[in-house]
Amino acid sequence: MNIKEIAKIANVSVATISRVVNNDPKVKQTTREKVEQVMKQFNYTPNSYATRLSKGVTDKIVGLVVPDVGNILFSEMIEVISNCAEKENITILLCNTSGEYEKEKKFTKILIDYKVKGVIYIPGKYESNKNYTHLKEVSLNNIPIVFLDREVKGFDFDGVFLDNQNISYNITKEILKTAPKKIYFISGSLDISSAHERFLGFKKAVDELNISNEEYEIKYGDFKFESGYRLGEDILKNDKNEELTIYIANNTMALGFLKVLKKHSKKFKRISIAIFGISDILDMLLDEENYITCKLPNKEIAEKSFELLIDKINNPNTCYEKRKKILCNTTIINRINQKSF
Amino acid sequence: MNIKEIAKIANVSVATISRVVNNDPKVKQTTREKVEQVMKQFNYTPNSYATRLSKGVTDKIVGLVVPDVGNILFSEMIEVISNCAEKENITILLCNTSGEYEKEKKFTKILIDYKVKGVIYIPGKYESNKNYTHLKEVSLNNIPIVFLDREVKGFDFDGVFLDNQNISYNITKEILKTAPKKIYFISGSLDISSAHERFLGFKKAVDELNISNEEYEIKYGDFKFESGYRLGEDILKNDKNEELTIYIANNTMALGFLKVLKKHSKKFKRISIAIFGISDILDMLLDEENYITCKLPNKEIAEKSFELLIDKINNPNTCYEKRKKILCNTTIINRINQKSF
DNA sequence: GTGAAAGCGCTAACAT
């Protein structure tokens, strides 16, 4: 049903229909009622594209591409971003990619298709055999895009990130001040930019301190609970030392590790733990333990990424000579209980 | 820049521009290149409303109204729903209301304006002084809507919910089998339908068991961490009993309670805990404690709500004689450690 | 291969 048909049925002109729809006070009450009755009867609702085209208005929508909505770190970011957006009267098109390349691609195309005003993009794993042309398409369509938390190799879009390498370096240094000989680093997949940087920070510290190859070991997980559990079990079952140091590259794997640690902790005299980033919950779990960690400014980077995007949306013609890559640092929290030494 | 202007500059007709944009193989390579060059130079991108209007296509967007994206329960639901949506090639417009009426209203209007295909609606607190006309508008615009997890008084939209009252009743019964005399119920705000139902379940059990007024006490929180902490502190500081039973109406408040419990637990000989719904994390925290709880089928109700919505979208003319209100039950987990009795 | 022109459904200026 379109406006013309309704007009014919109601025995008025399309203009009158339009007026009724738009609450123009000029229409006579009786006409209005008649029209409304017909509209209701035929379930008429205006075609919004026609309306928008005609009115020349444009939607304020921003695309948010996220690998894992269920991950607390990301869901907090989404919370922040959606609140910022609401203030600017911008709505969020949520694209949950599960970290899959094909979905990233698909969603990106949809976002371009919808002509969103901008995109905040948290990529999944980098797949070197893929070309990521969909990202180029975004720029080609003049849609501002910013990376958040992670970036894609080869794409120098602006973005806001944790200062992963630095923080990881500092954590490693800190734990190695007092830690037992053998240190395990439970890393994320190096195909995720943030995980790779954390790895680099760890490596840098270890190298600087001349820790030998026998004294440290790196295990690779996938940032998820299960892999923290599995790798933890692997370590705790097989290691013969009495004292151990474990540095876990993210929150979720740390939870998995702590879960399995309960089963095996009696076996060891002392286990020192370092975790890259802590949540309130993790903190509760660790309440009486010794550990080194840091609060992650994830909400801050989310907010900054939105501000950056808005800036780019509002100033489309500004050309920066350089890429804007914002890194957020944080301070290390050392809760190693000195008593235990 | 519109198609006409580009056509003029490129010295071709609008049809040719359109063909280039749509990758029509018929256009000569040289023409294509010329046009592309001009498009690039003037940053031309087609007006998507015009395209859609002309092509007669229509967006597949569904609105998702959520009070608190950061809440793990909801973020898991969002995860599920966005995955379901992706399979159906539907995109999600995320509306984070913070549980505020005005935002619910604003977002609802936006959703209507965008003519989304349907709406999944998780309301915040019910405010009796508000009229919720925006909800009526949704129906008036023939947009299918389903409630999820919570409902709004006076609106008999279809929906999928936990069987709050029943589950709460069962939990209460279960804990009162063995629990110490004094029982506290830490409730959510009764203005949230789910909290109210949980309250009713508790009350029913207490009444049935002839628990006297002195033997139970109800504290009202807001489902958030802080209120669990605050009310917990209140109870633990002031109660003079040696043994206590605490039943907490949701996950997040339970976390707050457990946090404060660590400070005060020595004071008591025994504290029995019941929690309405448990997450993996909460489970870890409680690992060595005695408690009664249940797994919440939050992912299931999310999925069902989406299916219900899709069903309504695909069969707009089906009239059910009755409202479809789907309640999901679950089994009670009793981890009260018998040794301790 | 390319262009002219009708049409998508609505709005708004102008006319009555």
Added chain:
DNA sequence: ATGTTAGCGCTTTCAC
């Protein structure tokens, strides 16, 4: 108070 009509920017048929 209501109708007529020229757009809005694009697609697509038909003609050349």
